[in-house]
Amino acid sequence: MANCDRESVYLQLPQQIKSNVLVEGNTVLPGFVKKRYINGIRELNVRGTDVFVITWPKSGTTWMQHMVVQIIRGEEQGDDQHLFRKWIFLEHSINVQDTDSEGQYTLSEGQDSTDPRLFKTHLVPRLLPRQLTEKTPKQIFVARNPKDAAVSFFHFCNINKALPNYAGWDEFLDQFCKGLLPHGDWFEHNIYWWERRNETNVLFIKYEDMKKDLRASVLEVSQFLAKSLTDEQLDNICENVTFNNMRKNPNVNPDSEGGLGTNWKKSNANHLTFLRKGIVGDWKNWFTVTQSEKFDELSRQKLAGTGLSFTFE
Template identity: 45%
Template sequence: MADSTKPSLWSTLPDYAKEVTYDYEGHVFQKMISRSYIPDIMNFQVRPDDIFLITFPKSGTTWVQHIVCLILEDGTTSNLQDHLFLKAPFLEMPQSFSKETAEQPPGMYEVAKEKPSPRLMKTQLPMEFLPREIEEKKPKIVYVSRNPKDNAVSFFNFCSLTVNCPQYKVWSEFLHDFTRGAIPRGSWFDNVLSWWSKRDEPNLLFLKYEDLKKDLRASVIQISEFLERPLSEEAIDDIVMKSSFNAMKKNPKVNPDHSEASFKHALQGNRSFLRKGQVGDWKNYFTVAQNDAFDDLYERKMKGTGLTFDFTLD
């Protein structure tokens, strides 16, 4: 259950961040996610054969969604008329991003209700706001994590791609809010560690972005085995090829820049939702002092958990 006594971080945000966000039981939410969506999602009816892709924002959600979709399609791209974003309803997102009406559009969870089984759905909600029936029905959950330094850098850059996020202009201001969990979807530490604590449950696959970067083929096999979708060697090779960063960036049916989710304007400025896809880009943003302070926080939060991350790949 959500904790209604949790202090409001929203009240401490800069005004430009407050303009596009609100407080919901101690968490910062973007205004495009209607307050009414959250209790509806918590009461969402789960099916045992559902597949949930769950991440903290900017952890490789689109990448792994693409891989999962290809696995479910045996490595083919038979459904080429649909953009990748339409293949897995993003539960807490609105069905429309149109500004032409003041009325709040229905949420994508309404679309998910009508999907035939097996359903693939994705969400970036903190664990306490997920469908309650997940615990009972035990659907398959693919959780993707990413080292927090690269995660923070990617999230900072993402904010400037959409008017639905706080428009941080200064890296230090974003990092300050990131480290205290005062950004949309909350604390990286709380999110990742809540799922790490469930890593031994048979219906959960806990992935790391860095492991996919190190050996994509092994990761594809790992995901396919978890989903109980055996693949031929040829299908595995095909999925690996189609899931490279460059292949996804060039594919308009996969690249979010070409979706209806309000990223098209990024192309006008020669920018992209798929920015770099690297491990270690944080070195271009963190100052020595920021890195030292973050390392101290990381050590305190992660102590005794057994969870480690690669911050560079040699």
């Protein structure tokens, strides 16, 4: 996490992105996060039945969202509601009913009546609802190795109008290493949730482990959510949440969701898509040897003494 105040953060940002971000304290947020909602998010009335999927961007968020819905609700025949409509994106104003001139944070009609309520968020820990540590909602943090997460987020910034433009990979990586990308410092996110991994209502799960053994991961998540699955249900979920099947499913692939499909900076004819590759090790196509070595040293310093490690291929 960058050790500086709001003004110092702005000075370190590339000039061309300053108009498309919000700086809260020393954390950079996407421009779609409304400053007037931040305190309301902190004071959100959390229920013990809520489920939160929390990630640094492009770390398997949609994958986990689809898995959780399948486990909790099963396959609903005739259900044509897009996956994203089943979840409340905590910091996105699309889910907020702004009924107050002061910007009161109130969930939109219908969002507050579901049970369990399903939340997804990329907010850094200090901006999350206070009651996450006071009550016992289920909190799932998906961690992805920082090199692949960085590469995937770089591509996402290239295509999504809601995110800033970077001059290139070198500039983007420099901002990552300073902890100044939208949604905050990767290390702050991951170390915080790793330190909470032994709490009974927190599940810390790695993207790479999900790729290595999807069936075991589905079982782990279902047990965490206290949902029993038959062998048939387990087989169906494993099939439904594969990368290729999610990409082909118009009710899951964000490319097909209204708003996102028209929110790309470039045409999908250029093969730019929300669900891009979904692999481990793509970072090797982007990091130079020197960049990789410097990044490894930064990671060693940041993660020293935590016991947190990752698979990179």
